[in-house]
């Protein structure tokens with residue numbers, strides 16, 4: 001189906017409101033960047049959650065806290081409207097940076113680049129969500145049922161705690177918009193690879209490597225045979241990538257090794273592919289090349305793939321139509337990395353990712369946000385929320 005025509009007037013009113021708040025956006029960005037929010041630093045991420053919650057409450061949102069003892073608590077704010085259509089916006093408040101990073105590396109702005117720990121991953125995404133809700137309120141648009149902004153605090157750990165919250169919220173939503181930055185300024189992401197982790201351990205038997213090697217069972221040799229077989233899947237094109245990412249084994253150069261261990265990262269495009277990989281890896285773990293060795297295999301799917309669904313073309317076309325109005329020609333892309341969009345898509349909720357303002361070099365000291373993309377990208381997200389509500393109210 002073709003998307004509803006864009007309400008040009010509304011888009012430009014939203015854009016004007018968002019543009020007017022750009023200085024406030026930067027002030028809020030400075031607050032977040034000045035506070036340590038590493039995923040392991042619960043007090044820090046919880047403080048950011050409390051700060052965001054107060055802002056959402058001031059907007060008139062219904063708020064919720066999802067408390068976690070181990071990880072940072074997740075928070076949500078929901079704006080209620082008078083119409084139909086329920087959208088979910090997802091961003092994260094945690095970063096990969098340790099305590100002390102905020103003080104050592106304060107927000108710096110050079111031209112249109114803002115730099116600092118977690119500035120784009122994902123302070124700017126979280127603030128985009130907040131300002132989108134604020135803009136919708138400002139222009140008096142309430143022709144939707146509900147729009148929820150969820151900010152989690154364990155995304156950089158793979159969302160071990162918030163995954164279920166995200167999935168359960170997504171289940172009752174017509175669309176999920178993930179506020180991660182795209183890989184390029186003119187991109188959006190409708191598909192992401194799934195991620196599988198494996199831990200393969202081989203046990204053998206020690207022996208003197210010179211005097212009586214025949215009494216040993218070489219665990220490293222066995223592991224190498226197995227890994228070669230695992231890599232074969234990627235070579236044959238059955239799977240996106242198989243990367244042996246860590247390897248350990250042995251004691252000394254003159255001992256036949258009795259143990260070896262490898263960790264493997266696998267990226268897949270579909271759940272069916274993931275099932276094939278899993279069956280194949282388990283068969284390899286059971287098969288023996290070096291007699292006398294044995295192996296165990298742990299692992300499986302960490303993030304399901306964010307697969308395109310029947311609604312994906314509609315979402316992409318809607319984004320492109322809004323982009324056109326904003327003077328950006330948006331390209332739909334596939335990304336090999338994961339995001340919380342993997343969790344919203346797997347429960348069947350139409351999902352679009354890579355919507356937040358553009359930035360790059362995440363997880364490095366070079367991380368930056370391109371401030372010139374804040375207004376167009378937040379207008380895009382606001383426009384998508386409107387498009388989702390319109391679509392629903394027209395009985396689709």
Ligand SMILES: [Zn+2]
Nearest residue numbers: 121156362363
């Ligand atoms: Zn990250």
